[in-house]
Amino acid sequence: MSLKSKSISSKSSLNEDERLKKISPLRVLLNRPELGALGGSILVFIFFGIVAGDTGMFSAYGMLNFFDVSANLGIIAIAAAMLMIGGEFDLSIGSMIGFAGICIAIPAIYWGWPLWMSIVFAFAMAVLVGYFNGIMVVKTGLPSFIVTLAMLFILRGLTLAITRLITGRTQVPGLRVLIEDDPLAWIFATDTFKWLFTWLGSLKLIELRTDGTPLATGIPPSVIWFVALTLFATWILMKTRYGNWIFASGGDKVGATNVGVPVGRVKISLFIGTAVASTIFACIQVLDAGSADTMRGTLKELEAIAAAVVGGCLLTGGYGSAIGAAFGAIIFGTVSMGIFYTDVDTDWFKVFLGAMMLIAVVFNNYIRKKVTESK
Amino acid sequence: MTDYLVQFNNISKFFGKVIALKDVTMRLKKGEIMCLLGDNGAGKSTLIKTLAGVHKPDEGEIIFENKKIIFDSPKDALDIGIGTVYQDLALVSLMSVTRNFFMGREPQKGIPFFKTFDVDRANKIAAERMGQIGIDIRDPSQAVGTMSGGERQCLAISRAIYFGAKVLVLDEPTSALGVHQASMVLKYIVKAASEGLAVILITHNVHHAYPVGSSFTVLNRGKSMGTFQKKDISREKLLSMMAGGEELDKLEVELQEMDRIHSKN
Numbered sequence: 001m002s003l004k005s006k007s008i009s010s011k012s013s014l015n016e017d018e019r020l021k022k023i024s025p026l027r028v029l030l031n032r033p034e035l036g037a038l039g040g041s042i043l044v045f046i047f048f049g050i051v052a053g054d055t056g057m058f059s060a061y062g063m064l065n066f067f068d069v070s071a072n073l074g075i076i077a078i079a080a081a082m083l084m085i086g087g088e089f090d091l092s093i094g095s096m097i098g099f100a101g102i103c104i105a106i107p108a109i110y111w112g113w114p115l116w117m118s119i120v121f122a123f124a125m126a127v128l129v130g131y132f133n134g135i136m137v138v139k140t141g142l143p144s145f146i147v148t149l150a151m152l153f154i155l156r157g158l159t160l161a162i163t164r165l166i167t168g169r170t171q172v173p174g175l176r177v178l179i180e181d182d183p184l185a186w187i188f189a190t191d192t193f194k195w196l197f198t199w200l201g202s203l204k205l206i207e208l209r210t211d212g213t214p215l216a217t218g219i220p221p222s223v224i225w226f227v228a229l230t231l232f233a234t235w236i237l238m239k240t241r242y243g244n245w246i247f248a249s250g251g252d253k254v255g256a257t258n259v260g261v262p263v264g265r266v267k268i269s270l271f272i273g274t275a276v277a278s279t280i281f282a283c284i285q286v287l288d289a290g291s292a293d294t295m296r297g298t299l300k301e302l303e304a305i306a307a308a309v310v311g312g313c314l315l316t317g318g319y320g321s322a323i324g325a326a327f328g329a330i331i332f333g334t335v336s337m338g339i340f341y342t343d344v345d346t347d348w349f350k351v352f353l354g355a356m357m358l359i360a361v362v363f364n365n366y367i368r369k370k371v372t373e374s375k
Numbered sequence: 376m377t378d379y380l381v382q383f384n385n386i387s388k389f390f391g392k393v394i395a396l397k398d399v400t401m402r403l404k405k406g407e408i409m410c411l412l413g414d415n416g417a418g419k420s421t422l423i424k425t426l427a428g429v430h431k432p433d434e435g436e437i438i439f440e441n442k443k444i445i446f447d448s449p450k451d452a453l454d455i456g457i458g459t460v461y462q463d464l465a466l467v468s469l470m471s472v473t474r475n476f477f478m479g480r481e482p483q484k485g486i487p488f489f490k491t492f493d494v495d496r497a498n499k500i501a502a503e504r505m506g507q508i509g510i511d512i513r514d515p516s517q518a519v520g521t522m523s524g525g526e527r528q529c530l531a532i533s534r535a536i537y538f539g540a541k542v543l544v545l546d547e548p549t550s551a552l553g554v555h556q557a558s559m560v561l562k563y564i565v566k567a568a569s570e571g572l573a574v575i576l577i578t579h580n581v582h583h584a585y586p587v588g589s590s591f592t593v594l595n596r597g598k599s600m601g602t603f604q605k606k607d608i609s610r611e612k613l614l615s616m617m618a619g620g621e622e623l624d625k626l627e628v629e630l631q632e633m634d635r636i637h638s639k640n
Contacts (some may be wrong), residue, residue, distance in 0.1 A: 020494045241481040244470075248478045251467030258465040259534075260479035278618045289583060368469070 033312030034324030034365050040310065040356070041327045046332050052341035060197070060206040060216040062341070070333025071226035072281060074326050076300060077307035078233045079277030081325035084308050085237070087250030087317030088137060088144035090274040092129070093304050095155035097297025100212075100282035101128060102163050105172035105292035114177070116184035122279050129155065130275030134268030135221070144271075147296075160294045163180040171340075176290030192216030223282050226326070229277070233322035246270065250317025252372040306353060307332055310360040314368060331356065380405050380440065380573045381457070381542050387434035388421055395421040398435075399599045403542065403573040403591055408564065409602075410584035411577045412617050413471035413594035419546075419577050422594065426544050426575065428452030439542075458540025462547045466533040468520030472512055475519050476501040476534050504533050508563055525556030529563050534547045536567060543567065543574045561587050581617065585610045593617055 043201035048057060056062045076093050083090055103122035107113040113121070133151055136145045163170060179185045194217060200206045201214030208214055238244040249263045257263050278297070286292050309315065311324030311333060332353065339346050379402045388396040396418050403409050413419045426428045426448030437444050439455055446452045452459070466475050477497050483490040498515040504510045508529050512522075519527060528548050535543060545564065549557040565587050568574050578584050584591065591608060593600040593616045600616055615623070 010572050239494070241483055241490070244474050244478060244481050244492055247470050247474065248467055251469050252463075252465070255461075255463060255465030255467060256478060258449065258461060260453065304621075313467075318467055 018154075033319060033321045033364075033367070034327060035312070036360055037311040037324045037327035037331065038358075040331050041334070044331050044338075048334065048338040048341070052338060053136040055341040057338055057341040060200070060214070062337075064216050064220065066337035067330075068220045068222050068333075069337050070330045071220070071222035072284065073223065073300075073303055073307055073333055074226040074329035075229055075281050075284075075309070076274070076277050076304040077325045077329040078229050078322050079274040080301070080304040080311050081311060081320055081322055082125050082233055082237070082246060082272050082310035084305070084313040084315070085317060085320040086246045086251050086267055086270045087253065088267055088270065089148060089305065090271060091145065091148040091301045092133065092151035092155055093278050093301035094272055094297040094299055095152045095159065095301075096126065096129060096275050096278035097282045097285075097300055098159045098294055099129070099155045100279040101286045101292035101296050102159050102172060102294065104283065104286055105175060106163065106166055108178055109174050110166055111174055115178045115182040116295060119184050119188075122282065123276060126275040126279040127272050130272030131268060133275070134271035137271070138264040139269055146271075156294075156298075161293075163294050170294045171291055171292035172293075175286060175292070179287055185283075185287055188221055188280070190221055192224055194218040194220070197328075220288075225280060225284065226329075227279075230322055230326040235300065237322055242266070247318055250319075252318070303332060303353075306357045309357055309364070312360075312364055312367075314364060315361075319368065378404055379438075382438040382591045383426065383435065384438065385435040386422070386425060386432045386437075388425055388430055390435050394586070396425065396432075396597050399592075399594065399597075399602040400435075401575070401599075401602065402506060403575065405541075405571050405573055406568050407589050408568045408574040408576055408587055410591045411575060411594060412579065412581060412584060412591060412613060413577075414579055414617055416596070417594040418597040419579075419594060421461065421545060421597075423461075423577060425548050426452070426457060428457070441552055452501035453538070456539055456541035457544060458535030458538065458542070459544040460528075460531045460535055460546060460548065462550070464527055466519050466527055466531060469518055471516045472505070472519055472522070472530065473515040476504070476530065478582075479539060500537070504537055505530065508533055508566075523556060523560045524552050528552070528560045530631075532560075532563060532567065536572065543572055544577070545574065546577050547579070548576070549578065549580060557583060579617070581610055581614045585613065 039293065053056075057066070069074075075096075080090060080093060102120045103125050104118045107118035107121055110116050129151070133144070133148055136142065136147045140147075160170065163172065179189050196216055197206065197214045197216055201208050201212075206214050206216060237246060245256070245261045245263075245266045248259075248261045249266045253263055278300075281300075282292075282296065285296060307328035308325045309328070311321065311326065311328035313320030313325065335352055336349055339349050339352075382400075382402045384397055384400050384402075386399045387394070399418075399422060401409060401411070409564065411419060411422065421430065425432050428449040428451050437446070439457075444451075444455060449459075465478070467478070470478070472498075474492065477492075477500075482493045482496050482500075484493040484496075485491050501515045502512060505515075510526050510529060519530070522530065532543065532545065532548070543564075548560050548564070552560065561583060564574055564576065576584060576588065585605075588605060590602055591613055592602045592603050593613065595617070603613075
């Protein structure tokens with residue numbers, strides 16, 4: 001931002017061109033893709049602050065609750081956003097979550113693998129699935145919508161068929177006992193900043209249980225992953241060569257290829273990214289619940305895409321931001337949990353989700369016209 | 376030894392049974408602007424793609440700085456210094472000037488594995504380069520979509536030069552532009568040539584080509600109708616050659632003949 005204003009002022013002092021309109025700081029801000037989602041989040045917080053301010057929603061426990069839900073969605077929304085900026089879709093995210101879940105649970109429970117090994121196995125499978133999606137889209141030139149829709153059915157079917165074949169049921173419980181002492185599982189299953197909550201509890205600043213321990217025990221792992229991934233994705237998009245390639249691949253595939261951007265490789269890596277993010281989501285949920293379920297992650301791909309769109313990603317690619325998608329996820333997470341604290345029937349959540357997405361798309365379209373409008 | 380920078384000798388390209396190009400020869404010296412003229416379907420696009428390394432010629436040879444060269448990919452052509460600016464310019468209108476200028480070839484800084492895109496340096500270079508052409512971009516982080524057609528064309532050319540083009544291949548750089556914008560682009564092309572580049576300017580607009588070109592190659596139905604120095608040919612002659620003037624002459628004769636027969640009856 002500082003650079004931007006500097007270059008404007010130095011130019012205008014050098015050379016006063018009467019044809020140049022001054023660009024107001026507001027216009028500069030309006031050109032950022034995440035603006036809509038940021039504004040939306042603020043509105044949502046104000047709304048629930050008024051409607052549900054006196055309920056438990058904004059207690060430490062309540063906040064961790066809705067941030068946990070937001071963070072889980074955010075992890076996949078960020079990967080989906082990056083893929084969308086790169087010009088493609090992944091509809092197999094939800095099925096990948098279910099598939100990754102049983103890739104962890106079945107080897108660990110039925111084959112006696114150590115938990116860390118089954119987690120590594122799940123990630124390896126994710127890379128494979130992502131690579132397959134990517135190579136199919138890149139090599140055949142088919143729309144990613146079709147390719148990943150096929151993958152949605154294939155993965156969900158595989159998950160169900162394999163699980164029933166091996167276990168005879170659709171759920172695989174019994175993972176909780178394996179988490180302790182595992183060298184890898186803790187990074188998906190540990191609450192952090194416990195000391196902070198204990199300290200706040202001892203000061204009676206947050207709610208306590210009857211035994212004196214705080215009700216909110218620590219920051220859930222999903223939130224840490226969410227924050228880390230948001231920062232990482234933003235760094236990649238804004239600060240690296242690879243980030244520029246993502247924008248270029250989504251903005252104009254032919255043009256990018258002509259100037260030497262390895263568009264195919266970029267897209268394949270982004271498909272691997274969504275599959276890996278789905279697996280992170282699966283690890284956190286499976287280890288938290290202690291069981292894998294074949295239906296886990298159903299419809300998550302659409303929520304992830306919705307969050308990315310609300311976050312300012314264009315469906316046509318080449319434009320968007322990871323921070324925007326993060327805020328998009330926060331909006332959905334906050335509303336889906338917050339609605340319990342109001343008198344509104346929770347059935348209305350989906351109505352809100354759809355309306356929010358429509359508004360976002362109209363708004364984004366308007367912004368895109370503004371950005372590309374000729375002078 | 377010749378003093379030609381680049382020679383395309385007897386280039387032919389076939390697609391199945393279709394003869395897209397047959398025996399096209401073009402030779403360029405430094406500082407020269409050769410205009411490649413041709414009507415729609417004359418084989419201009421195929422020739423450009425052959426020059427840029429997208430297609431491999433089926434016959435003929437490409438000689439660059441007196442060395443015979445075979446391109447396996449567009450990257451090979453870029454690497455030896457043949458910079459092609461396509462009609463679509465390879466610019467992404469949603470991306471900033473800087474991000475477009477360095478697309479695919481971003482300057483980096485930092486330690487391995489944590490290398491970052493050196494945005495400050497890239498902004499500085501982009502603004503500087505655009506300034507040299509007389510385009511004052513207030514803000515190199517503004518989207519390319521906000522620039523005029525002529526400015527975009529100049530940005531694409533300037534990018535090709537910055538990344539080491541010795542031979543510039545320009546595909547219809549003025550076709551979508553108004554008079555003022557077109558003259559801005561043509562001025563820039565002349566300037567680039569005067570600094571020692573060889574320019575191949577592909578166009579179907581003789582009025583744009585004639586003032587800036589030093590020689591003219593006319594392409595018709597995949598064949599070269601010859602290369603002419605400016606002093607040897609007039610604008611009108613070029614125009615009629617391009618449009619298949621002989622064919623039109625023949626048509627005229629035939630029509631007269633028909634009229635004559637009609638009037639006899």
